[in-house]
Structure formats: C-alpha cells, structure tokens
Amino acid sequence: MDFEFAPQEQAVLKEVRAFLKSEITPELKAESLAIGYCYGGELGRKFVHKFAANRWLVPNWPEKYGGMGASAMLTFAIKEELAYTMPLIFVAAHMAGPTILHFGSEEIKKEWLLPIARGEVEFALGYTEPWAGSDLSALKIDAVGQGDHFLLNGQKTFNTHTHVADYHWLATITDPDAKRYQNMSMMIVDLKTPGITIRPMITMAGWQTNEVFYDNVKVPKECLVGDLNQGFYYLMAALDYERMFPLGHYRRLFDEIVQYTRDTQVNGQPLSRDPLIRQKMAQLSIELEANKLIFFRLAHIIDKGKIPNYETSMQKLFATELAQKIANTGMDVLGLYAQLKKGSQHAALQGQIEHHYRWSVVETIYAGTSEIQRNIMALRGLKLPSK
Ligand SMILES: Cc1cc2nc3c(=O)[nH]c(=O)nc-3n(C[C@H](O)[C@H](O)[C@H](O)COP(=O)(O)OP(=O)(O)OC[C@H]3O[C@@H](n4cnc5c(N)ncnc54)[C@H](O)[C@@H]3O)c2cc1C
Secondary structure, X not given: OXXXXXXXXXXXXXXXXXXXXXXXXXXXXHXXXXXXXXXOOHHHXXXXXXXXXXXXXXXXXXXXXXXXXXXXXXXXXXXXXXXXXXXXXXXXXXXXXXXXXXXXXXXXXXXXXXXHHOOOOOEEEEOOEOOEOOOHXXXXXXXXXXXXXXXEEEEEOOOOOOOOOOEEEEEEEOOOOOOOOOOEXXXXXXXXXXXXXXXXXXXXXOOEEEEEEEEEXXXXXXXXXXXXXXXXXXXHHHHHHHOOOOOHHHHHHXXXXXXXXXXXXXXXXXXXXXXXXXXXXXXXXXXXXXXXXXXXXXXXXXXXXXXXXXXHHHHHHHHHHHHHHHHHHHHHHHHHHHHOOOOOOOOOXXXXXXXXXXXXXXXXXXXXXXXXXXXXXXXXXXXXXXX
C-alpha cells in the first residue's frame, strides 16, 4: 500500500517546508540546541509566533481554539517536517494542550487553548520527584486546599525547561489519605510565583534540566485542571501525547551519514562500497520506514477520536532505540572522526555524531524508560497479567 496526502495537504506541507527553509537560521538552531530543543529562548519565541500564526502548531484542533480543524495525519506530517529541519519540543501545544482539550472544562479551554495555539505560552513538565519516576503514583508533593488557593510544598527533579518556560504543568497530591490513583490533581502553575526555586542539573549532552522546589507556594484554585483528585488519569493521557516521537532530526542525521559514505574515500574507495556499511545503512532505512508507519498509525487512531495508549509506547520505544542505533552507526561509519566535537579542526558532519551519541542516551529514559514501555505493551497491548 502506498500512502499519499491529499493535494490540499500536500500544498500545506509545501508551504511549511518553504517557511522552515527561510525562517530557520543557524543562530536560531544554536539557541534551540543550547536549551535542549525547547523554544523558551528569544529567537525561538519569535519563530514560534510566526509559525503558529499559520495555525501549524496545532492544526488538528478546532478553529475556535486556534487550530484549522485539519487531520492528525497532517498535524503529524508538519511535526515531522519541523523535526527534520530543527527539532523543537512543545509541552503546552503537544502534551498538555491536547489533554486540556480532552478533559478540561469550557472555562479552562477558553483560558489556555488560544494562547497555546498562538505559541504565546510554554509549559514545562512537572511529574518526576526524587522518589517517583517510573512509578508516578509515589509522588509526595503536597497541595493543601486553603480557601481560594492551594498551598504547595515539595520537590520535583529532572523538570526540563522550567528555567525558560512560563508555566509548570504540575502533578500534585491533593488527598494524601485517598487510595492510589484517586489522590492526585493536575495544576498549571505560574513559574514566577513566590516560593518556587529552580536549580540546574546539567545532562551529559550539555543541556540543562532542573530540580524545582516548592516552599509554601500559593496557587489559586482556578489553576486546577479538570476534576480534583482525578489528575492521575490526565497525567497518563498527557504521557500518551508525549510518547508520540517525531524522528525527523535522526532521519536527517541518517541522510547525512549516507551522503558522507558517498563523499568519503578510504583506501582509494568510497565508504559507500564497503559491504558492512551498506548492510548497516540498508537495515536502518528499513527501520526508519517501519517507524514512519508506527508513527502515522498514532495519527490515524487520533483521527478516529481516540487517544492511542500502548501504541504510543510502541512508537516511543521503537523511535528512541532507533535514534540510538543511528547515532551508534554514525560512530562506526565515521570512525575516530565521529568523536570530535563541533568546531574541532577535523570534525566531520559538524560534530553531529558526537553530539547525538551523547544526546540519544536520554531518549530511552524520559517520557518513561524502555522497560516501562515494554511493560505497558505487555500489559495493555498483549493483555498479559501485571505480575
Ligand atoms: C535528561 C532528563 C530529562 C527529563 N525531563 C523530565 C521532565 O521534563 N519532567 C519530568 O517530570 N521528568 C523528566 N525526566 C524524568 C524521567 O521521566 C525519569 O527519569 C524516568 O521516568 C525514570 O524514572 P527514574 O529516573 O526515577 O528511574 P527509576 O524509576 O528509579 O528506574 C530505574 C531503572 O529501573 C527500571 N524500572 C523501574 N521500574 C520498573 C519496572 N516496573 N519494570 C522494569 N524495570 C523498571 C527503569 O527502567 C530504570 O532502568 C527526565 C529525565 C532525564 C534523565
């Protein structure tokens, strides 16, 4: 079967490609890379405002909330185009926003969806705590209801983007005495609220994630998302949205490695004639094609009105392990040159292999580790018993 977009959709994709070609500058790319592929930087915010003005940030949202009522298929294709040119992670538009659209009251939709669709606000994910990562039901951060506000005390860790985002998409415990899964609430907290302290943690790839401390922080009750104590279910849905990984930047890296094998001679022969290298590149091209099908299957499920669940785990796992294979293969193909950083005199492919080799480690950790994705597939996909 050969999949094609309708002529109208192809016209949009052509426009998107032309826009990205003219708007993405080396300075913008460098800024996005330095802050972990998020758009909280000055240039990034300007770029996203322009991009979103075309309704390309959330094309499949209804028009009244800033979308264009398009299919999730087109939305995913636009995400993939952007990732191929410059990866950017959108917490508000692609993780929290769809969850609000699905579960939020009309008031909360009116308050948040338009600014999100216009790219005016960005969120940071506030789930993990030092004692709760894979098992988020072990969260401890306290949110005690007091009159018109909640009083928050506790600690988060690995909360990426909190130093550049505007709001914290925060999982809190609002009823410590209730049973598991019935005790949690989701809130949208202004990161400038007094009592919040953000402390950097630098990853092995050089970008910053953070610890965030809440010390008697007053959060107005209007910041609650959906129903009180039902936050665990919203959090699970938001994780499903997060686990839809466009792989464009690794696809681009793969294309550049293939070109490198054509351009580079070793012992008087182009690398592209080396049988081992040809085998590796052919294998990766098969896996990239398989990932494309698994990725667009998620869009198909959304277009049918459902939130994909174990299917997102399948794609997240497949895509992120493939990302690591591409970086590892880059190491093999470029040999010792692959270890040189960008800016080094003899660095090949602008030091991208060295960078992606370090970066891709985290891909199989955040949004849930590979072990957790396999557990979800076994449990919810194959219906195997939990233990
Ligand atoms: C760079 C980086 C950025 C991050 N950004 C964010 C962010 O923005 N917001 C946020 O909230 N979180 C973020 N995270 C946190 C991330 O989601 C967690 O690190 C991840 O879910 C794993 O949790 P943990 O680190 O507590 O490990 P643990 O849960 O302690 O797991 C340790 C090991 O045990 C394995 N394991 C655990 N339980 C099981 C099980 N039931 N079956 C089999 N194996 C199991 C895991 O796979 C892992 O290998 C980030 C993490 C990193 C490293």
